[in-house]
Amino acid sequence: RKEVEQDPGPFNVPEGATVAFNCTYSNSASQSFFWYRQDCRKEPKLLMSVYSSGNEDGRFTAQLNRASQYISLLIRDSKLSDSATYLCVVNPSTGRRALTFGSGTRLQVQP
Amino acid sequence: GAGVSQSPSNKVTEKGKDVELRCDPISGHTALYWYRQSLGQGLEFLIYFQGNSAPDKSGLPSDRFSAERTGGSVSTLTIQRTQQEDSAVYLCASSLAGGRDTQYFGPGTRLTVL
Numbered sequence: 745r746k747e748v749e750q751d752p753g754p755f756n757v758p759e760g761a762t763v764a765f766n767c768t769y770s771n772s773a774s775q776s777f778f779w780y781r782q783d784c785r786k787e788p789k790l791l792m793s794v795y796s797s798g799n800e801d802g803r804f805t806a807q808l809n810r811a812s813q814y815i816s817l818l819i820r821d822s823k824l825s826d827s828a829t830y831l832c833v834v835n836p837s838t839g840r841r842a843l844t845f846g847s848g849t850r851l852q853v854q855p
Numbered sequence: 856g857a858g859v860s861q862s863p864s865n866k867v868t869e870k871g872k873d874v875e876l877r878c879d880p881i882s883g884h885t886a887l888y889w890y891r892q893s894l895g896q897g898l899e900f901l902i903y904f905q906g907n908s909a910p911d912k913s914g915l916p917s918d919r920f921s922a923e924r925t926g927g928s929v930s931t932l933t934i935q936r937t938q939q940e941d942s943a944v945y946l947c948a949s950s951l952a953g954g955r956d957t958q959y960f961g962p963g964t965r966l967t968v969l
Contacts, residue, residue, distance in 0.1 A: 788946075
């Protein structure tokens with residue numbers, strides 16, 4: 745089983761739609777969670793951290809469910825510019841301090 | 856300020872040759888990471904440097920891979936006797952102090968082994 749699993753998509757949605765991605769992680773001791781965004785042929789960039797209480801940044805809302813070991817990202821009022829791959833990222837806290845990246849979920853917002 | 860830079864941006868080499876990839880982290884960042892990303896895949900952790908501590912090499916796929924970080928700044932990833940399966944984008948990231956700190960990625964080096 746992969747440490748971090750995501751539905752690869754693609755999710756094809758019209759502009760203005762609300763779309764949600766889920767991600768599951770296997771290490772229950774994981775401490776830190778993030779969503780990164782990666783545009784085609786570009787490097788990943790931090791979109792937002794995910795906090796236990798859930799957090800919102802504009803049109804983006806992230807949630808963490810420790811009991812079920814999943815993280816979600818909700819995007820409201822999708823824009824064409826939201827088209828990208830969204831990477832679920834976990835700090836496994838097993839001594840190695842590098843992050844574990846999921847394979848990403850591809851989002852395509854259509855006009 | 857300047858972000859993470861990597862060179863070369865593209866590298867084409869023949870199977871069996873050695874290659875060196877360079878990463879210049881953001882000034883003042885003590886943590887440096889190497890990852891690789893194969894086509895359509897997620898990022899695979901390779902190695903992690905934190906200050907003067909011994910590097911975490913747990914992600915290196917074979918002994919053909921090695922990395923150094925000189926003077927706590929610039930890092931070089933070396934792949935010896937390259938194989939076709941080494942073809943990937945090699946990404947370097949740095950963060951202020953590791954842990955939860957945001958990782959800032961360089962643009963990557965696209966390695967093609969013929």
